[in-house]
Amino acid sequence: MKRSLTMNFSVDRDNRTIHVKREFVAPVDDVWAAWTQKELLDQWWAPKPYRTVTRSLDFRDGGTWYYSMVGPKNDTHWSRADYEGIRPTESFGMYDAFTDEEGTVNTDLPRSRWKVDFRASDDNSTTVHITIRYDKPEDLDKIIELGFKEGFTAALENLDEMFEEKVN
Amino acid sequence: MESRRDVFQAIADPTRREIIGLLARKPANVNEIAARFDMSRQAVSLHVKVLEECGVLSVVRAGRERRCSVRPEKFTEVYDWLDPLRKMWESRFEQLDDVLQKVRSTKTKKS
Numbered sequence: 148m149k150r151s152l153t154m155n156f157s158v159d160r161d162n163r164t165i166h167v168k169r170e171f172v173a174p175v176d177d178v179w180a181a182w183t184q185k186e187l188l189d190q191w192w193a194p195k196p197y198r199t200v201t202r203s204l205d206f207r208d209g210g211t212w213y214y215s216m217v218g219p220k221n222d223t224h225w226s227r228a229d230y231e232g233i234r235p236t237e238s239f240g241m242y243d244a245f246t247d248e249e250g251t252v253n254t255d256l257p258r259s260r261w262k263v264d265f266r267a268s269d270d271n272s273t274t275v276h277i278t279i280r281y282d283k284p285e286d287l288d289k290i291i292e293l294g295f296k297e298g299f300t301a302a303l304e305n306l307d308e309m310f311e312e313k314v315n
Numbered sequence: 316m317e318s319r320r321d322v323f324q325a326i327a328d329p330t331r332r333e334i335i336g337l338l339a340r341k342p343a344n345v346n347e348i349a350a351r352f353d354m355s356r357q358a359v360s361l362h363v364k365v366l367e368e369c370g371v372l373s374v375v376r377a378g379r380e381r382r383c384s385v386r387p388e389k390f391t392e393v394y395d396w397l398d399p400l401r402k403m404w405e406s407r408f409e410q411l412d413d414v415l416q417k418v419r420s421t422k423t424k425k426s
Contacts, residue, residue, distance in 0.1 A: 154408060156401045161327040165400070169408050173415040181414050190417075191410035194403045 163287055165279040175267040178275060179236045182263060185212070193217075208233050212241075213250050225250070228261075238264045257286030322392050325369035330354075331362050335371065335385060342384035 155168040171178050181187040185201040193199040193216040202213040212228045225246045232240040240263070245256040252258070264276040281287050326332055334348060349359040363383055366372040371389045375382045 152408075152412070154401075154405060156397070156404060158397055158400075159327075160323045167404050169404075171408075171412065171415055173419060177415055177418050181411060181418065187414055187418070191407060191414045194406040195410070 158287065160284055160287060163281040163284045165277075165287070167277040167279075168274065170268060170272055170274045172272050174271060175236050175265050175273045178273040179265055182265075182275075183239070185214075188212075188214075206230060206233070211250075213246075223248075227252070232262075236265060238262065257281055257283075257289050259286070320365075320368045320370070322369060322371055322389050325366050325371045325389075328362070331366055334359070334362055334366065338372065338383055338385045339387070342382060344380050344382050348383065 152170050152172070155166070157166045158164070159166070173181075181191065183206050185204040188204070189199045189201050191199075192214070196219045197216045200215050200217055202215070204210075204212040204214070206212070208231055210230050212230070214226055214228075216224045216226070218224075225248055226243060227246050227250050228241040228243045230239060230241050232238065241261045242258065243261060244252040244258045246252055259279045259281045261280075262278045264278075266274045266276070268274050326335070330352065333352070337343065337348060337351060345356060345360050345363055348363070349356040352359060363372065363374065363381070366383075367374045369389075371386055372383050373386050375384075
């Protein structure tokens with residue numbers, strides 16, 4: 148039987164924080180694995196139509212996850228996440244950034260600090276609470292404009308096509 | 316300091332959010348709002364002024380009375396702004412649901 152799973156999503160603009168809370172029908176160990184192992188992360192992290200390609204993932208305090216999100220036209224956006232405050236099956240933190248192919252941080256784009264908490268609701272369900280805090284309130288606007296809004300809508304694909312036509 | 320006057324500024328303060336909630340149910344004047352909060356009429360009046368400047372309240376003056384009501388259309392701005400991000404997370408989590416189910420069925424087969 149499929150339960151309907153509600154997601155709590157809120158943005159506190161003045162505290163430049165995004166909160167996301169969601170319950171998953173799976174034991175906490177499985178949910179933790181899906182968030183921390185590259186083989187699993189690659190299967191869900193990038194929202195459609197993008198896919199995740201992990202170059203390397205070193206899950207320990209001070210370790211880094213280097214990955215890219217690849218679009219349907221093979222447009223590639225590199226990112227990294229530096230891990231901190233890992234408490235196995237309970238919580239971890241990461242500091243994310245957009246990078247170039249070598250993993251060098253693009254300081255023009257917003258960075259954010261993540262805290263991901265896992266709580267077993269019962270034997271077979273887990274609640275994940277994510278807090279994402281940006282350095283500046285403008286960063287929130289920027290991330291929506293840049294990555295999430297335009298990046299994942301057809302508008303940009305059309306724009307890509309336009310550029311291709313111009314080049315060819 | 317000059318501060319922003321938009322819907323985001325309006326909802327940034329908990330008291331202002333409560334005032335919006337109150338007025339969304341029923342328009343009221345400043346005295347009626349003040350009666351519902353543990354604060355002075357002046358303090359409430361200031362919040363109302365901010366809310367009006369942010370464009371989320373309509374305040375109609377009738378003599379010494381100021382009748383306040385919510386302009387619900389202003390809040391679609393918040394929704395529109397958040398919607399792409401919310402959708403992104405929903406899509407991401409649906410994929411995670413599938414992954415977790417796959418992990419589960421692999422384990423079941425093994426055992």
